[in-house]
Amino acid sequence: MSAPEPRFARIASTIGDPTRARMLSALMGGGFLAAGELAQAAGVTAQTASSHIAKLVESELVVVRVQGRHRYFRLADADIAHALEALSLVAERSSVADKWEREPYKRLKAARTCYGHLAGELGVQLFEGLLARGTLVPAEGQFVLSEAGRAEMAGLGVDVPSGRRFAYACLDWSERRDHLAGSFAVALLDHALERGWLRRTGASRALSLTPSGAKALSPWLDQRKSIRSVASKAVGGSGLRERQAL
Template identity: 50%
Template sequence: MRLGPDITRVAALMGEPARANMLSALMGGQALTAGELAREAGVTPQTASSHLAQLETGGLVTRRVQGRHNYFALAGQDVAEAMEHLALLADRAGHMRTRPGPRDPALRRARVCYDHLAGELGVAMLDALVAQGRIVDAEGSLVLTEAGHAFARDFGVALAPAGRRPLCKACLDWSVRRSHLAGVMGAGLLSRIYALGWARRMEGTRIVQFSAPGLAAFEGVFGRV
């Protein structure tokens, strides 16, 4: 490809195993220290610093200095979406980790994708919002209807503009291979689910764990999953 964006640089940054593990660890939307990311990648702190410098120069992560620590986060939602798409391609092509752990089913069931709900429950939530007429697919773009605005208000989701971020956006889910809901609405719904006490994020993972009453409440609003 002689013209246009050079995808080879981004692909090389994402394709190195240690850097891929670091980016995956940041998919939960939180900022982590260089030491924490070194442990996630299984490399020494010195090696981690080198990798993080490359990711920062390449525009994939941002750095924030707080006290003696450097905190790193994904440079934006688009980086998380690119990682999700790559996971989908890897899953479809059969490139799976050779020793999946016991947490894999929970990760497929419900997980955080940057700042919104993904997995089976995330896809089911978007399906329900479409079936209920609260979101419509208008020529490939998700649009929040008047009923959707009313639902968001009643459910306690603030829909204040967030820069250029769309109100609703489809994000292709690697484990279900269909879309879940991103954008301002998707982030707001997950925040509200946490606030209601329906679910919590398992420490050190991207897994979103629903309590039994929380899952019952979720299914009361979005249907049985």
Template identity: 45%
Template structure:
């Protein structure tokens, strides 16, 4: 018997269509009830309970109780990163759903990937930070520079709080629709929260879509231009549109 991680077991758990739908539904970062996940998976509540038990036992999901309800969520950002990577692989390999639906363009533009910004908007943000030298790349490791930290602080984000957190500040995540990298980690989470706090975008109900308003689109574009200037040491304060 070979030793090492049992990727076949994890792959089999994710590979079931109903369980894959459950995991994908939780990519919004929002906890859902068993009945909500049964509807997402297209199975009966009894079948969903069996799937949820397997996913929880395997460490892919966590559960918490509140009153009579049980709420399920992805166990960690690592699970979300694996799922996003599999979506990218499925796209490259041509394994696409036969009914993409009218929301695809919106999903490709901007969406929530567990707790950070993904889609075209996510890769644009990542490219701006890398291009300006605010984040450096060494292999798989991303590092926020001192100048980058100052720019992020000027956007209204508590950098001291981010550096005290256990989670990595910067982390690369493969974007399934763009097939390039977007930013995860505690900084990616904080940037998404700040964008929502400023009112530039809001989460569409029951989907992963992050819908930018017209004013929010302009403000986000201006922010990308401003943060993408490595020669500009002045930090401008972000303001709501």
């Protein structure tokens, strides 16, 4: 009797198609995208994109929101994003070092979104700063805000969420160290974007740290001297529109 096909085989086949992989990459930013935007990200026609999007929805990797006559798509949940991040980590094991000095990888490595939270060098350094300062403390395999941390977030004006998956470590595919994930990480990134501390770079997942952001986040970024080199690469933005690299 032959062994049953692993349940992940169908999902792996769906993800493995280059066109669908580009679409999933575009959705790693965490927001909703229209079919036309996914077609553009994948470099295919609208008709071709439609069939691929249907397969992503059928496989429950992507969900759809209907708003009037328009349909918008996003990753089904954070578990899908983490699975894609893990696959990226495996895929990059043999990458040559100078790859990260080339565009568009360079800006993605410096700072990027990962399903609604901050990733890349800046994300890793911010997470380490939150831990080093004692803003976040370990609790039952995850992290919670300390009493001082709650006061610090109130001072920044961050609307602290609640929930089971509040703050936990997510292995970063470019840095091979953890950045912060969870509802708190999402709220922190949303707040940084609203305040202009971080700016989106063109149509990609890349982010840039602004001077006001470097000042606001300095209590955590300055916990490590190495963050100064990261900030110097991330501050400002060229306005270039890079293609998705993931």
